[in-house]
Amino acid sequence: MSFDTLRLTPTPLLVGPCVKSPPTFAGTGTLSKPRRFPIEQMDGFRDQEAAVFQDLLFVLVGLEGFYIRYAESFNIDSSVTQRLIGPDFSINKHLAPSLKDISKRISQLGKRYVSLTTFLEQYDNLQYGTVVQALCFEIRQNLKTYESILVQIEHEFHTNANYSVTLLEQDLTAKPVVQLSLLYDIVLQIVQENENRKDSTNMDRMRFESMLKSLKDDHYTGTLDGVTSDPRNSKVVKGGLVLSFIQSAIDQHKGNTTAYQFLVNLFNKVSQNYVVMLNSWLEKGSIEDPHEEFLIHQTTEGSRVSEDYWADKFTIRSEGLLKQFYPPNVQKKVILTGKYLNVLKECGIDVDDLAGIVHIKTLQDNDMYIRLDEAYNRANKLIIDLLFKGFHIREFLEGLNKYFLLTNNHNFNEFMSSSLAELRKSRDHASLNTLTKLYLGSYHEDDSIDSDPRSKSKRLIFNLASHSLSKYTLLDELVMILSAKTTNSDKVFASSDLSSLKNLLNSTLEANENQVKANVLTNTKIDQYSVFNFSLDVEVPFPLNLIITKSQMIEYQFMFRNLTYLKFVEKSLELSWREITHQRFWCWPFEDPGLRRWIKQARIVHSNMRTLVNLCLFYLNFDVIDANWKKVEQLLDSLKTDPTVELESVFGSIKSFLSTILADSMLTKIRLTQIVNQLFAIIVLYHNFLMALRKTLILMDEQLFTENQAKLSLGTTFSPEKNGSRMRRLHEGLRNYKEKYNSKLSDLMDALKYYGEIDSPSLLRLYEELALSFNMEVY
Structure with a gap:
């Protein structure tokens, strides 16, 4: 069969194999160039039209003709990529201008036809995912319609003497032919993007850019309340990225009703499997995504009861993110819905047996967000019931407040009374076993067995509690955290590649290491007390650890260590108060009126210090902890009556509670934290000073000396002539402590007012209470 007698038929037997390996006369092929009648020697326009008409029929299925050939730049055998782009x-050049213009326009269809048929050859494979397979099916259906139109055109050519090239072009403006051009544009994007990804340098650049975008866009804030982006790029274009190309085409053709409607229908058909995966995720928390095309990426590494596992288990695939999922709140609802359901399944609940949801039909439907809200609300209600009715998380929180924030702290007062001496030892000499036994003994009776499940939840903390003597003091840890430098975000986002980003991060880490070495403040005897290192910890069990995370437990620990130190100071002052007000040595009617006045002044200073400590404790217990916990309780109480309360709100409330009490407890500002620590160090040193004066007081009075001589070391004698120097040392010591205390108290007042006005208004309440108690001027 010669080429000039080739007929187009509805069967693919001729068209298909010819296009797959079309004959070509270009280059050094086996086919010799056919001899042709020079078109410039033809007599008229009609002769040229007749000559070129048959060529156009060949061109429409991607073949060369006699007067229309492949461009020299196109070699159909050398590269699949060239065929994918199309010839x-x-x-x-001697063809009449009008015929040449029409031929140029019609030849574009041949280019598209070759591209689309080659695309089917190369991409109709599951390695490119189900979305591309659905696109291939739609392309094949469109090509069948296009080929049927060509058969009709060929029939007109052979049977209708009046059928012209102009009529041919008009017939080729039919809807299926226009759709062919739209499909070609989408295919070309896919092909070009895949070519771009074959270059490892391009892939490295894409990964780096995706990582930076992920850093900018991440909405992650916790284990069960945030969204983490997955910045990885696939080696080939598939899934959501293909759908995003179609979406872009939809946006570009909004002014063309025909093209717009075709593309919308194409999107809905191609995205059917994507929608099935979305519905499965929203209803069952399941991901059936063997080709990694779906919106959610799932990892399986790590322990299932670890909060870190759940924080990173499900991430939003940032590559190919569809515009329906651009809003952060939509991403959050999508990912949390499935994550909640997965937690339920991990706790042994068969979510497949639970009432279902109304499925999303297409991503273009107006009710998609309504269906998403319904699925999210269902999952939210299920997880709240699990945590608050099944695991009694409210009672667990109340238990944390009891043990870490020392609410109802009579047990801790008992522990502090019994462990005061041990807590005064250095970290290296203190016995952790002794401290643990004393602590457990203080709480043992209070945590006796009770059949009430809510009491068991509180007692769980007692059973899980562990104690330690940390390497650094509380102040050292706070200073290291608060003074740590963060990497400038502008510099991060301005990084040109991964190497420059690593260098930037390494320089920040090195600076922080040097900062840590410079800021470790442990250098006095007081700082060596183990009370600064004594810490309580609880390993929160699954699934409670999804709400009460490690970061929140660290905040609880900081509060516990801070309150422990305050209680230590309070107990120390109680001990020294009993000493200076009830001990015989201090109540003795000394003959020296100067000594009696000194004792009175010492008691006044001590009383002022006790007042300060008591005001601070009252402020922390009632103005900070209790006042902020009531806000959390209001939200927890609403769970009983309001089914629309979100677990995210509960998590946020707990997080806000802890961050607020940390700030209001003077633990988040380095200057304020250091002033408070120095002030209480002066108070402890003053306590030590007073507790060490028994022998000095005995030596100040002869009769008192006579009564207690047996208690003194051998050889100690009464020496009245030394009383003058002893009295001077007493005055000097008291004046020194008083001046330091007043100076540091003044610094505290200034800091409270400053930070209260710019950051934490509740600090102003403490400022006013202190000013009122010490008759200080409020300004």
């Missing part, structure tokens, strides 16, 4: 055609 350009070279038109005889």
